[in-house]
Amino acid sequence: MKLSVIMPVFNAERYLREAIDSIINQSYTDWELIIINDGSIDCSENIIKSYTDTRLRYYKNEQNIGLIQTLNKGIDLCKGAYIARMDADDIAEKDRFGIQIAFLENNKEYALCGSDAKVIDENNIETGKILNLQSNEYLQINLLFSVPFIHPTILIRSEVLKDNYFDTEYKHAEDYELWCRIANSHKVANIGNFLLRYRWHSSNVSVTNSEKQEEIKNRIICRELKNIDLQPSEKELYLHKVTFQQFDSKFSIKKETFDDYSELDSWFQKIINANRNLQKYNEAALISFLWSRWIVLCISQKRYRKILKPQFSSYKLPILSRTFKLLLFLRKKA
Structure with a gap:
């Protein structure tokens, strides 16, 4: 069998x-x-x-x-x-x-x-x-x-x-x-x-269980972040999830107003620094992943000038190439 x-x-x-x-x-x-x-x-x-x-x-x-x-x-x-x-x-x-x-x-x-x-x-x-x-x-x-x-x-x-x-x-x-x-x-x-x-x-x-499901998902996310020695505050957990809440659902896309770009930038930089110490994820892939989500968030909020401004971004060709490919995927996914 x-x-x-x-x-x-x-x-x-x-x-x-x-x-x-x-x-x-x-x-x-x-x-x-x-x-x-x-x-x-x-x-x-x-x-x-x-x-x-x-x-x-x-x-x-x-x-x-x-x-x-x-x-x-x-x-x-x-x-x-x-x-x-x-x-x-x-x-x-x-x-x-x-x-x-x-x-x-x-x-x-x-x-x-x-x-x-x-x-x-x-x-x-x-x-x-x-x-x-x-x-x-x-x-x-x-x-x-x-x-x-x-x-x-x-x-x-x-x-x-x-x-x-x-x-x-x-x-x-x-x-x-x-x-x-x-x-x-x-x-x-x-x-x-x-x-x-x-x-x-x-x-x-x-x-039928969306509220309870969200609570359990938060526990899982915090556990996975702990694997790279991060313990997010309540605000950081919100920031961590916000790009997915803006764009991830196929059934109820949320377009809430967002203006915490500086704090989100700092949080993403924390993730990159923590990963740099432990090397759990491929760094180029991680930066590209975060940057593509940042760009989607900026576009959804019509804050186009912020797209190229995060401190965690990189203009190295491999990362630019990866980010562009991810954006093409996200566009197709939408």
Whole structure:
């Protein structure tokens, strides 16, 4: 068995059949689909039991135990060399598993890979696209600010996931915490293909638990900053997140007035200096990453004269080139 797919199910009758069918119809066929019913009270179980494909393995929790414990139970049940995540309301593109497994087979030093995704609504109408950075060096830096992976696009080496598991202390941002933990000791990547149709609707965890999720994300960010010997004040944490809050969300872009450029400049310089001491991140990549976000913030605020003024910026050709490429990516992402 090469691949195990974990699909938790909780009252997912509306979209479940499409999700399961998208796995059955994969061009890559050496897989098992582990479906765990976490106390559904709708027709989800009847839908699951209507399938006769022997590659489907069905389990039912005696009571609702929540997503994290259900995922960890699924990890223990997996027999494959690789583990893929799949939600019960999304649709995997036909070549998803073949492309992702080929990447990990050809890049043994990588622990996991995600992909880009097309966003769909309740009626399967495409409403947008999610593009993420692809290279390990930028993903490592991105994790210092926010999660650069779409959870249900992840395919990971089984031995890596079985050495880690999801942490119940980080409910609503358990994926972000896990990817940070794994990326601290392994290479990670995103594949620049749209391998999932990601359903965005009013029942998404990111919608229903946004306030709690933000609190947990703050804990993770502070933990990652501590890895480079930084402990941000409340104001510095706000500054740290502001460029992502201005530009990062595909669904509710925030354009709040911002005028703390000098303080943001100083904070970014702190990050660069701290990293210079520990050498955790590639310095050229870090400066380019921060500068590209600074530029986007200035543009969003129509403060064009500040674009070239931060003290942390560099006009060395490699950094200029990297920054320009990141800006092209961010423009495409928008």
